[in-house]
Amino acid sequence: MAVNLTIPPDSAIHPVAGIRIGVTEAGIRKANRRDLTVFQLDEGTTVAGVFTRNRFCAAPVLVCKSHLESGEPIRALVINTGNANAGTGEPGMAAALQTCDATAALLSLDPRQILPFSTGVILEPLPVDKLCAALPDALAAAGNNEWMNAAHGIMTTDTLPKIVSRQLDIQGQRITITGISKGAGMIRPNMATMLSFLATDAGIDQALLNHLAGRLADASFNRITVDGDTSTNDSFIVMASGQAGLQVQSEQDPAFQPLFDALQQAALELAQLIVRDAEGATKFITIRVEEAGSQDEALRVAYAVAHSPLVKTAFYASDPNLGRILAAVGYAGIEDLDVQGVNLWLDDVRVATRGQRNPDYQEADGQRVMQQAEIAVRIALGRGAVSETVYTCDFSHEYVSINADYRS
């Protein structure tokens, strides 16, 4: 059950000139499932990526990094669901490279111009022959307006496709931004069992795009958490085809800020869609920490609250058992925290004042907010001026069911 997850109508999904997508059935894990997606990028498209920091990162992540570093222009992305090709050692690397070789041969490109992505179960061999056998079908299916099929084609335990699309005018040019994401469990910053592909027809200089990708991820995918589990395969890719005519070279360019803001908003929405469709989620929770002494301590507190199973089950139950939030603040690792400086709100309801229950707080007010599908927790630490916001969800019976039965 997703929380207020809106799927845009086809008419609101704008193709991105210079980018064609094909989706097909490769039979990676299940039959009759479109599980292979190929992006083809026109010449001139710049591409940058941000990847998981998990030391057990998957073979395709290693190959992506190597191919991006090679400097060869990226011309295709190949994405399979059903198998993560992680914990698979040398045969896994060989499979990821074979995927690139086969795609390159079909498109008359260098294998380093291909980026491979995999998502699904870990520690099982990727059926690379099935994947490669289906590549011609995926290429033949290529079209401009296949974004919704791609959003479906990269899903694992997602219940709904995740897609964001918008257009805006910058310096008289109509610019399109469209992206998809997937991921529902093993989600936490740096990053998630998540894939996201964000494209624009604006042109962005390669060096600038490399820098931008990190900034976009930090304010979006690196601010969401479902279960605190950092996946082996997380990848966020930004593509700029340049076919709209606008070309941005540097942050000083007047077109930079409006384009960045729009990409940032799209990335944040794609990240939030993952939380909205998180495994078993029934509530969408925004945790904002204010008056922190540093970004590090703001994030420590936000994640301590966001990861606490006791807090998350209280949200699930709509139970304003808010001492659990204070307890999480208390164990977040700020050794010199003065609890008398801590204030806590649930939406507009002030729950705790100076580290203790607000004398005016009425349980009925807390109960009212807890019953909402979207809840904002605001924690002021009284230590400084730094704020950070993290997005998460509640912890339900359904989460346990999904993760206990995932492979069956």
Add this chain to the structure above:
Amino acid sequence: MAVNLTIPPDSAIHPVAGIRIGVTEAGIRKANRRDLTVFQLDEGTTVAGVFTRNRFCAAPVLVCKSHLESGEPIRALVINTGNANAGTGEPGMAAALQTCDATAALLSLDPRQILPFSTGVILEPLPVDKLCAALPDALAAAGNNEWMNAAHGIMTTDTLPKIVSRQLDIQGQRITITGISKGAGMIRPNMATMLSFLATDAGIDQALLNHLAGRLADASFNRITVDGDTSTNDSFIVMASGQAGLQVQSEQDPAFQPLFDALQQAALELAQLIVRDAEGATKFITIRVEEAGSQDEALRVAYAVAHSPLVKTAFYASDPNLGRILAAVGYAGIEDLDVQGVNLWLDDVRVATRGQRNPDYQEADGQRVMQQAEIAVRIALGRGAVSETVYTCDFSHEYVSINADYRS
């Protein structure tokens, strides 16, 4: 449903000379519930404690620390369940002190000779008048052999009482060690929503006991985790009445090592009992990390695995989805981890070799181990010679139910 939690028969519970316990109904939260326990300690008993590091520590924890530091000989412990007296600010401090005042008045002691303990819901005022009104009953009920009643009297969401008792001979003296513990959720090192009271009739010098208490906790209560939530109220108290005649002054004393080993074993069993009765637990999991470069990295890896909701739900489902364990090892924060050095076993089954699936591994073997009620995970990092062991449980539907409904 507790996992292999053994309750000793009354005949196996040995009273500790010099320590009398009384349990009564104070009506703290629920009627007809024995929720108030008072320990009375004979003159000459030494007492030491280890307490939560949560910054939002409860009022009674602050009072306990202050009273222990005062140097006044501790003569009584007053323990209520139903309310944690945490997040209660100045009124909470006043309530904890009032508890000590009332007990001291009844026993003709200084209030600093009393240690108060509370466990239950956070952020609600302690009904201290009800508590004090029931103190005479608790004192009147005092007896030598009330340990089992006390084990019941300190429970919250525990399904079973937790008690350990043993006798051993040291230097021709028969020594008794008996202890109780409680706690089932909000459990992680440093420490847990847990209370534990461990007593011996051996005599232990006060300075030595202060040092011992920390060592005992580090190898027991600081090695268990249920949900990663560090409580506001955790307290572990060791009492040595000296009435058996044996007196230990220092670690050089020949009686020290056998006494320490027996106390250590009792503390570890009391800690493990908490995991066996953890909220919703169906499996008891031992996670041993070997070949670590330091204690810190051994514990990081062990807790990353122990806290992963994905790993814990896989245990619940008896699903050998063991890539989730490797993923947790990968995000545990060892930046220079060479995954090719990592080996993984489930009991005697070698699952991963050099960072990837062991070629000889059969899923049926993993399945067989996963179906057991007690499972040992062993992870070798290939980095050094340090080992650490952490105890945890699986993550079930029942955990969610218990924590979603706790206050209702």
